[in-house]
Amino acid sequence: MRLELKILLRAILRREPRPQPGDLAQDSAPQAFPRGTIGLANQRGVALLVVLWIFIFLFVVAFDFSASVRDEASAAHRYGDETQGYYLALAGFERALFNFLQQAPSGRGQQSQALADLFADTWTDGPAGSGYRFRLVDEGGKININRIDETKLRSIFTNLGIEEPLRTILVDSIMDWRDPDDLHRINGAESDYYQSLPTSYSAKNGPFDTVEDLLWVRGVTTALFYGVSEGATAPEGGAIVGLKQLFTVDSPNDRVNLRTASAEVIHALTGIDMKKCQQFVEERKKLSDKSLPDLLALLGGGTGDPRLQNFVFTNPSVVSVEAEGQPAESRVRRRVRGVVRAAGGQARFEIVRWIDRDNQASGATSGENK
Numbered sequence: 001m002r003l004e005l006k007i008l009l010r011a012i013l014r015r016e017p018r019p020q021p022g023d024l025a026q027d028s029a030p031q032a033f034p035r036g037t038i039g040l041a042n043q044r045g046v047a048l049l050v051v052l053w054i055f056i057f058l059f060v061v062a063f064d065f066s067a068s069v070r071d072e073a074s075a076a077h078r079y080g081d082e083t084q085g086y087y088l089a090l091a092g093f094e095r096a097l098f099n100f101l102q103q104a105p106s107g108r109g110q111q112s113q114a115l116a117d118l119f120a121d122t123w124t125d126g127p128a129g130s131g132y133r134f135r136l137v138d139e140g141g142k143i144n145i146n147r148i149d150e151t152k153l154r155s156i157f158t159n160l161g162i163e164e165p166l167r168t169i170l171v172d173s174i175m176d177w178r179d180p181d182d183l184h185r186i187n188g189a190e191s192d193y194y195q196s197l198p199t200s201y202s203a204k205n206g207p208f209d210t211v212e213d214l215l216w217v218r219g220v221t222t223a224l225f226y227g228v229s230e231g232a233t234a235p236e237g238g239a240i241v242g243l244k245q246l247f248t249v250d251s252p253n254d255r256v257n258l259r260t261a262s263a264e265v266i267h268a269l270t271g272i273d274m275k276k277c278q279q280f281v282e283e284r285k286k287l288s289d290k291s292l293p294d295l296l297a298l299l300g301g302g303t304g305d306p307r308l309q310n311f312v313f314t315n316p317s318v319v320s321v322e323a324e325g326q327p328a329e330s331r332v333r334r335r336v337r338g339v340v341r342a343a344g345g346q347a348r349f350e351i352v353r354w355i356d357r358d359n360q361a362s363g364a365t366s367g368e369n370k
């Protein structure tokens with residue numbers, strides 16, 4: 001660029017004599033221009049080009065600068081929004097915790113309507129303009145992956161419409177993952193199998209730490225775990241359900257709390273038609289005073305029905321609290337999640353698990369932005 005500037009300056013400083021109009025008139029015959037005139041015209045063209053190049057250069061520099069300033073500004077803005085969203089989410093978490101502790105579980109046996117609604121699997125908005133919302137999910141309403149036995153596990157996969165041989169692979173591999181020994185079942189997998197994978201690891205040989213650990217187990221695909229396989233068809237009377245929705249490691253019970261269990265969990269446990277389970281969940285919301293016989297009748301079975309032996313009826317004591325914060329006039333949303341166990345005494349509660357940045361938040365936001 002310096003070279004071009006030099007050329008330009010030289011062209012200006014040289015001050016070549018301009019051709020006069022008379023000159024042209026004198027030699028109007030169609031002959032070649034004298035050499036000096038051609039040289040002059042060429043040099044002027046060069047000056048013009050140089051000026052144009054300088055303009056382009058300045059334009060690019062200015063554009064680049066403005067774009068980077070704009071990016072920086074929007075990044076700073078987004079960061080500010082996200083920080084605000086995070087603290088709003090924390091506020092939502094505290095609020096949800098307060099609501100939960102207000103009802104839990106000192107008054108066991110008291111079956112208040114408010115408590116049931118708290119676990120209706122819907123988001124509750126904070127006060128108007130607060131910018132947060134929260135949701136409480138009873139972990140007791142899901143199936144404890146560390147406690148369920150082999151027979152029930154098999155029947156769950158059958159109810160989900162998973163066919164052989166995958167069903168047996170899943171059951172055997174989950175049991176192998178949990179049991180302390182390294183002897184694998186016929187279709188199971190122990191460390192020797194996992195060691196032979198491209199990215200090798202060992203079997204846990206102990207209880208699952210999180211539900212996500214299922215993803216390490218042989219046969220469990222992300223589609224199966226999240227329930228989002230494309231082009232999959234739902235089994236008859238069933239639905240595509242992700243294992244993530246069904247299982248928990250935090251449930252305090254061997255059985256599932258019928259008071260808060262989702263339609264998917266009831267369907268997976270009992271094999272009752274998915275539509276019917278959804279109807280049951282809707283009807284359950286309307287019942288003001290619930291008891292186990294009421295609910296069982298609603299589900300269409302007497303107390304003698306063996307399928308219903310999978311359930312208990314209790315106040316939630318271990319809950320997962322999800323809270324989302326979103327500053328006003330912003331599209332940024334932050335989500336936090338914590339699993340809280342109600343405890344007696346002074347402490348009143350204990351945080352079993354804390355997820356500072358819940359992945360679902362980003363997924364949900366991008367989904368809603370579409």
Ligand SMILES: [Ca+2]
Nearest residue numbers: 176179181205
């Ligand atoms: Ca094992």
